[in-house]
Amino acid sequence: MKKLSSTQIIFGLLPLVLSLVVVSLLIIVLGQNPMTVMGTLITGAIGTDVKIADSLVAWVSLAIVSMGLMVTFRAGQWNIGMEGQIMLGAIAAYAAGRVVWNSPGVIGIPVMILAGMAGGAFWAMLVALLRIYGGVHEIFAGLGLNFVTTSITIYLISKPWKPAGSSSVSTSELLPETLWLQTLPGLRISIVAVVLALLATLLIYFSLRGTFWGLRLKAVGLNPRGATLMGVPTAPTLLSSYIVCGMAAGLAGALLLTGVRHQIVNNISSGYGFTGILIVLLAGKFPILVPLAALIFAGLGVGGTAIRLSLKLDSSLAGIVTALLVLMFEIAQGLQSKYGKTIKDQ
Amino acid sequence: MKIEFRNIHKRFGAVHANNDVSFIVPTGKIYGLIGENGAGKSTLMKQLSGYFSSDSGQILLDDRPVKIVSPADAVRQGIGMLHQDPLDFPPMRLLENFMTACNHGVILPQSAALKAFNDLCKQFDFDLDPNAFVNEVTVGERQQLEIIRLLWLGVRTLILDEPTTGISAIQKVKLFQTLKKLAQQGMSILFVSHKLEDVQELCGELAVLKRGVLVGTLTAPFDERKMVQLMFDQAFELHPRSDVPLGDSALDLKDVTIVEGPNRMEHANLQVRKGEVIGIAGLEGSGQRLLMQSCAGLLRPLSGYTAINGIDLSGKGYPFFEQNGVAFLPADRLVEGLVSGMTIAEHAVLLAQKEKRPEGKGLFINWKAAIEESDSRIKDFRIKGRPESTVNSLSGGNQQRTQLALLPAKISVLIMEHPTRGLDIESANYIWDKLLKRRDQGACILYSSADLDEILQYSDRVLVCFANRIHAIVPRKELSSEDLGYLIGGKSLSDLKSLAM
Known part of the structure; x- marks a missing residue:
């Protein structure tokens, strides 16, 4: 129905081109050849089956987290507290794991995952309650609770x-191997985790698209006042968006624990909560693109390690690429809304 | 300073907000500028104070053509404006506000400013505490602050836009004393108002704008009849209307006090019966919105009795009013009434949920059915759009039709702000047809409008708001257009009776 206008295509490609140019310039300044670096970045992400599996591991977390953030994003909320919600999910899962320490995995792992989801939901609900009843802006509430979670973890x-x-102060005791998610032989990826990530993604995607709940979220997100007049209860809708988002965060945290880390470490969430926000910023208008964008971000993250190892460049270069991409995209959007119309009108 | 407007034109899209306006404001005079809402008063003043530039025409200060490019530039050229809502910085202290626009190098001249502040306060008998915070003081005091601030910056022309709306009677007396004193000192003052008595008391000359055109200038003492005639249109005729028998009481307000921010309406009483149409007239911001919002349950009155269909809903929230058949259609369609960014079909689904119809229940939306249903609404209300069109892509008239198309089936009280504002005649008539059908089905209608034609054409009774009061409620049959103009300008009903004799 809708055809892409030339303006939309220009403003869609502009950020890609611009960020490539800026990154290339940066690499040249660092004394390397941009083509080599980009090549290494790509082979580092998908060059071997081990690399592909590693990228998938990152994708599992990013896909679940960014789809969860889609929910709060749809409701017009900036859930900066996602990072803490992932951490609390992992903590809750580990706490449950201590209860079922000696059970077989078929029982223990689902219990841990459910506990993780409950923990994440609880933590997100705090943000929602502070926002709805305490009048605290969700950004401050989320950010504050992130710090609280870090302190809890360290304690x-x-x-x-x-x-x-052990005299270690940086990790908890390892989970018994029975409570580890089984991975493919020789690789770090677990089929169960991938399936769960796909399920979560589809569930959220279709909920946003085809349910009354999804429509209510949209109405509240776009215009709370209008939504109220049309009979949408604003507070319960907001609360539900945080609970669902928190459940996704908790799922991601629990999977990180049982599938990847097998113990609580400080910053087990690895910044996925923040990267998820970037993904939603990039693709949030078209939820179907969110898991794909998560795949690109996951690959860039894993590839970033390769450029450090083989080219002695700092791996944060990959982070710079993703951040620039989002920044340029946002700038292009801003420019489009400012000037795109006049181009169309002429 | 002598100010001359010469052939000023200003357009906003299709609206010709100032159409060839020319007049002269002499030095040391208080000059009134009156007209209805949307007559172009503020637009003209904002060109003088550098907010907008004119499309064409010239402004001359002391016979010298000037270009005023920004408010700061206007102040440099000696022109300062007091806006209807004070444009100050609430989290800052009075003294800090006082100093904001001063250009004395890098370091703020604290002590000099404080001295000037106190001197100016003394001169005009203002009682301002330089260390108080702006949000702690009254609107009248903020106005006083703004006046001394502009005087300190050296302005020689002062523009006041509706300065008496939010201030107390005592503050008004003081303001008028100050303005008269300033005029004696040679300051030119432009006084924008819609209150006839204020203009009468204060101004030596005045200009009347109507729909962007200067329709006349008068010198004091003003003939009020003439003022009203110039301000408002005259061609009112009573339209024939079907006589719907009135039913039981649909809406009851008894001794209701409503407060929102600085606005306060006290002891409001109103009873509306089923099948009755009440037009609410008054200049923008005279309390119409307070009244209508509290009738819809969107504002909870501080005290008093509110009932819908005889059911006591005092102190209850909007959902209760909604359940009892109250519908509110706001003027700002995309801000309050509809959700910008959502399609017509999505709105229809929300309505189905609100009305608890079977298709609004369950987990999944049947999009096919929703699109078919909204398609029939679109046809019924002749909306130029498709079920998949986002409401913000529709024209204003079609947005209004969409709002109406999305009204619940059962309504007993329909409250509408400016039902046809910004619509062409065809759309306006169509919308009134639909509204009156609701009336025929037994709903009562309360609507506000700035268009006196519209008020007189459709109302059974006319309610006039003035200064946040229900100023008068008059049966339409007993009301002439001229009297309505007087009532809106703040004359009381008994004044009118004596005028008639």
């Missing part, structure tokens, strides 16, 4: 969950 791994007989 737990340095006191109650400290490995027995």
Whole structure:
């Protein structure tokens, strides 16, 4: 129905081109050949099956997290607290794991995952309650709770969950191997995790698209006042968006714990909560593109390690690429809304 | 300073807000500028104070043609404007506000400013605390602050836009004393108002704008009849209307006090019966919105009794009013009434949910059915759009039709702000047809309008708001257009009776 106008195509490609140019310039300044670096970045992400599996591991977290953020984004909320919600999900999962320490994985792992989702939902709900009843802006509430989660983690791994007989203060005791998600032989990726990520993605995608709940979120997100007049209860709708988003965060946290880390470490969330926001900024208008964007971000993240190892460049270069991409995209959007119309009108 | 407007034109899209306006404001005079809402008063003043540039025409200060490019530039050329809502910085102290626009190098001249502040306060008998915060003081005091601030910056012409709307009677007396004193000192003052008595008391000359055109200038003492005639259109005729028998009471307000921010309406009483149409007239911001919002349950009155269809809903929130058949259609369609960015079909689905119809229940939306249903609404209301069109892509008239198309089936009280503002005649007539059908089905209608034709054409009774009061409620049959103009300008009903004799 809708045809892409030439303006839309120009403003869609502009950020890609611009960020490539800026990154190339940066690489040249660092004394390297942009083509080599880009090549290494790509082979580092998808060059071997180990690399592909690693990228998929990152994708699982990013896909779940960014789809969760899509929900709060749809409701017009900036859930900066996602990072803390992932961490709390992992903590809750680990706490449950301690209860089912000696159970077989078929029982233990689902319990841990459900506990993780409950933990994430609880933490997100705090943000929602502060926002709705306390009048605290969600950005401040989320950011504050992120710090609280870090403190909780540090306390737990340095006191109650400290490995027995170890002087380590940076990790908790390892989970028994029965509570690890099984990975493909020789690789770090678990089929269960990928399936769960796909399920979560589809579930959220179709909920946003085809349910009354999804429509209510949209109405509240676009115009709370108008939504109220049309009979949409604003507060419960907002609350539900945070709970669902928190459940996604908790799922991601639990999967990071049982599938990847197998113990609580500080910053187990690895910044996925923030990267998820970038993904939603980039692709949030078209939810179908969110898992794809997550794939690109995951690949860039993994490839970033390769450029450090083989080219002695800092791996944060990959982060710069993604950040620039989002920034340029936002600038292009801004320019489009400012000047795109006049181009069309003429 | 002598100010001359010469052939000023200003357009906003299709609206010709100032159409060839020319007049002269002599030095040391208080000059009134009156007209209805949207007559172009503020637009003209904003060109003088550098907010907008004119499309064509000239402004001359002391016979010298000037270009005023910004408000700061206007102040440099000696022109300062007091806006209807004070444009100050609430989290800052009075003294800090006082100093904001001063250009004395890098370091703020704290002590000099404080001295000037106190001197100016003394001169005009203002009682301002330089260390108080702006949000702690009254609107009248903020106005006083703005006056001394502009005087300190050296302005020689002062523009006041509706300065008496938000201030107390005592503050008004003081303001008028100050203005008269300033005029004696040689300051030119442009006084924009819609209050006839204020203009009468204060101004030596005045200009009347109507729909962007200067329709006349008068010198004091003003003939009020003439003022009203110039301000408002005269061609009113009573339209034939079907006589719907009135039913039981649909809406009851008894001794209701409503407060929102600085606005306060006290002891409002109103009873509307089923099948009755009440037009709410008054200049913008005279309390219409307070009244209508509280009738819809969107503002909770501080005290008093509110009932819909005889059911006591005092102190209850909007959902209760909604359940009892109250519908509110706001003037700002895309800000309050509709959700910008959502399609007509999506709105229809929300309505189905609100009305608890079977297609609004369950988990999944049947999009096919929703699109078919909204398509029939679109046809019924002749909306130029498709089920998939986002409401913000529709024209104003079609947005209004969409709002109407999305009204619940069962309504007993329909409240509308400016039902046909900005619409062409065809759309306006169509919308009134649809509204009156609702009336025929037994709903009562309350609507506000700035268009006196519209008020007189459709109302059974006319309610006039003035200064946040229900100023008068008059049966349409007993009301002439001229009297309505007087009432809007603040004359009381008994004044009118004596005028008639």
